[in-house]
Amino acid sequence: MIGTGSPLPGVKIALLRLRNAVRRLVRASVVSFAILVGALVVSLFTGGIGDRWLVVTFLLMLVSFVTLSIFPRTRVPGVAELRKTPLRQLAGQSVLWLEAKRPMLPAPARTLAGRIGADLDQLSPHLARLDERHPAAHEVRKLIDEHLPALVESYTRIPPPLRARPHAGSTPEAQLVDGLAVIAREIETMTGEIARGELDALATRGRYLEMRYVDPADAGERRTAD
Amino acid sequence: MALETDQDPAPNGGLKLDPPDPVPAVPPERAAGLVPVDEEHKAKLAARVDDFIEELVAQDVNSPEFGRRVDQITNMGRREIAEAAGQSNRFLDRPVRAMDETSGVGADLAELRRTVEDLDPSKRGNLLAPRKLFGLIPFGNRLRDYFDGYKSAQSHIGTILARLQGGRDELLMDNAAIDVERQKLWGSLGKLEQMVYMSKLLDERLEARAADLDISDPAKARAIRESALFYVRQRTQDLLTQMAVSVQGYLALDIVKKNNIELVKGVDRASTTTVGALRTAVTVAQALTNQKLVLDQIGALNTTTANIIDATGRMMKDNSARIHEQAAASTIPLETLGRAFQNIYDTMDSIDSFKLKALDSMKQTVAALEDEVEKSRAYIARAEGQAQAATDPQGGIRLEALD
Numbered sequence: 001m002i003g004t005g006s007p008l009p010g011v012k013i014a015l016l017r018l019r020n021a022v023r024r025l026v027r028a029s030v031v032s033f034a035i036l037v038g039a040l041v042v043s044l045f046t047g048g049i050g051d052r053w054l055v056v057t058f059l060l061m062l063v064s065f066v067t068l069s070i071f072p073r074t075r076v077p078g079v080a081e082l083r084k085t086p087l088r089q090l091a092g093q094s095v096l097w098l099e100a101k102r103p104m105l106p107a108p109a110r111t112l113a114g115r116i117g118a119d120l121d122q123l124s125p126h127l128a129r130l131d132e133r134h135p136a137a138h139e140v141r142k143l144i145d146e147h148l149p150a151l152v153e154s155y156t157r158i159p160p161p162l163r164a165r166p167h168a169g170s171t172p173e174a175q176l177v178d179g180l181a182v183i184a185r186e187i188e189t190m191t192g193e194i195a196r197g198e199l200d201a202l203a204t205r206g207r208y209l210e211m212r213y214v215d216p217a218d219a220g221e222r223r224t225a226d
Numbered sequence: 227m228a229l230e231t232d233q234d235p236a237p238n239g240g241l242k243l244d245p246p247d248p249v250p251a252v253p254p255e256r257a258a259g260l261v262p263v264d265e266e267h268k269a270k271l272a273a274r275v276d277d278f279i280e281e282l283v284a285q286d287v288n289s290p291e292f293g294r295r296v297d298q299i300t301n302m303g304r305r306e307i308a309e310a311a312g313q314s315n316r317f318l319d320r321p322v323r324a325m326d327e328t329s330g331v332g333a334d335l336a337e338l339r340r341t342v343e344d345l346d347p348s349k350r351g352n353l354l355a356p357r358k359l360f361g362l363i364p365f366g367n368r369l370r371d372y373f374d375g376y377k378s379a380q381s382h383i384g385t386i387l388a389r390l391q392g393g394r395d396e397l398l399m400d401n402a403a404i405d406v407e408r409q410k411l412w413g414s415l416g417k418l419e420q421m422v423y424m425s426k427l428l429d430e431r432l433e434a435r436a437a438d439l440d441i442s443d444p445a446k447a448r449a450i451r452e453s454a455l456f457y458v459r460q461r462t463q464d465l466l467t468q469m470a471v472s473v474q475g476y477l478a479l480d481i482v483k484k485n486n487i488e489l490v491k492g493v494d495r496a497s498t499t500t501v502g503a504l505r506t507a508v509t510v511a512q513a514l515t516n517q518k519l520v521l522d523q524i525g526a527l528n529t530t531t532a533n534i535i536d537a538t539g540r541m542m543k544d545n546s547a548r549i550h551e552q553a554a555a556s557t558i559p560l561e562t563l564g565r566a567f568q569n570i571y572d573t574m575d576s577i578d579s580f581k582l583k584a585l586d587s588m589k590q591t592v593a594a595l596e597d598e599v600e601k602s603r604a605y606i607a608r609a610e611g612q613a614q615a616a617t618d619p620q621g622g623i624r625l626e627a628l629d
């Protein structure tokens with residue numbers, strides 16, 4: 001399950017699904033094992049359980065294993081949920097959302113959606129460290145959970161036969177592609193902007209070390225002349 | 227007199243901290259030209275301008291395409307302006323930090339002064355007079371008590387001095403950040419400069435093109451003058467305004483840096499003179515009361531701040547021999563000690579007066595800067611409004627600076 005655990009530090013979508021599957025399997029195995037142990041304990045205290053109860057135990061194990069390894073499915077968040085997602089999980093959730101919408105998009109838009117997904121993946125560890133009140137956080141949020149879904153949804157609401165027909169200068173398909181291209185570029189810019197703080201910090205630290213230890217004259221009258 | 231040796235570790239007497247002059251307001255028309263655009267870039271930008279004009283003129287005046295091209299003009303340099311504006315907003319909160327009285331270096335210096343004043347021999351009356359119970363019976367030794375005061379004060383002083391070193395490092399860190407900021411600002415100034423060059427060129431060539439079209443297609447010539455050219459001129463003004471702010475911010479940052487350097491000097495000197503006074507006290511105690519005053523804390527500090535107090539140490543070694551020679555004339559060592567304290571006060575006084583002057587000059591700088599930033603904000607707000615007409619992701623020639 002996503003949403004409970006750690007943020008999604010740049011995992012690709014397949015990896016995410018795989019991880020969820022593994023988690024489900026582990027959970028199913030643990031529960032089945034617990035049932036087995038429970039049955040053993042009960043039989044120890046009651047001096048053995050009958051054949052009927054043995055069958056019931058095995059059935060119970062089978063059913064719980066099967067159920068727990070199928071559910072809960074990797075849930076695709078809705079747009080409303082995206083808005084409530086904390087920033088650290090936002091990128092991961094949006095990737096899931098976008099991935100679910102991808103089959104409905106025209107071919108060139110699918111490529112772009114893939115690119116946006118990859119970019120969001122890159123952004124996600126940085127978002128995890130970003131303060132929710134930071135202006136960049138606000139911008140990212142607006143872009144990812146407002147503009148991106150609005151664009152895609154308003155495209156999918158257009159009846160399919162009309163999607164390739166020109167309207168207001170170009171076709172809805174082309175407009176979608178243009179819009180996605182802008183968003184993709186903007187996400188790239190934002191990644192740069194968010195990383196800028198870290199870039200600055202490193203540059204400053206380097207300069208400081210230089211001033212403090214290599215070139216003290218620069219920092220003021222450190223050593224007095226004889 | 228032998229003891230007249232100056233306690234001052236500086237070669238040329240007293241500490242002089244110079245606050246830099248305030249940065250005057252930079253008028254927009256004089257802002258351009260700080261970072262020159264090289265010929266290669268000029269040629270490329272000119273090619274962009276020409277292509278853009280060709281495309282613009284090729285469109286029908288009433289078509290939405292024409293409108294789109296004009297929108298591109300209103301967006302021209304939006305990114306560059308926004309980037310530079312983001313930086314100029316940040317350096318407004320920088321100057322105040324170092325000058326804050328209630329925290330950091332300022333507070334530590336004040337606390338140091340209070341602590342040191344408690345130890346000042348001149349505030350203790352005549353230390354050499356014998357102490358008497360009820361004014362009659364000789365009891366104890368004033369000098370001994372006085373020097374005992376050092377033992378209890380030393381750890382406090384040690385802590386303050388260590389904090390001052392921390393504050394000094396913070397000032398250096400600020401300066402490092404300023405260096406980085408200025409480097410970046412220089413970059414965005416370069417880009418703004420390119421945009422200014424581009425918009426001026428656009429102005430010139432659109433004007434020429436409109437003149438050409440006056441006879442063959444007067445409607446188009448008018449449209450170019452009224453929409454495209456109008457926006458180009460407005461944009462040029464915006465760019466120049468932001469340019470002025472950035473240039474001014476660039477200069478203001480340098481002032482903050484210089485102030486910090488002066489303050490670092492002041493902190494160094496305050497530490498040096500304090501340690502100097504404590505060392506004098508050790509020597510004087512030895513000479514006058516034959517008491518071995520052990521100031522471990524300060525000793526430890528000596529090694530950590532060895533660089534700074536190197537000079538003091540050397541000077542003190544010379545002095546201690548003399549103090550011993552003069553021990554018989556017992557008022558003289560106390561005078562030396564008093565002078566060592568005076569040195570601390572002088573340092574602190576010069577830091578204070580420096581801070582006053584620097585604060586004043588900083589205020590002027592910030593006021594001028596704030597004015598300009600305010601003006602540029604109005605422009606940016608307008609630009610943002612127009613930006614809703616937003617960008618064309620694929621086609622068209624982008625009116626942007628080169629990387």
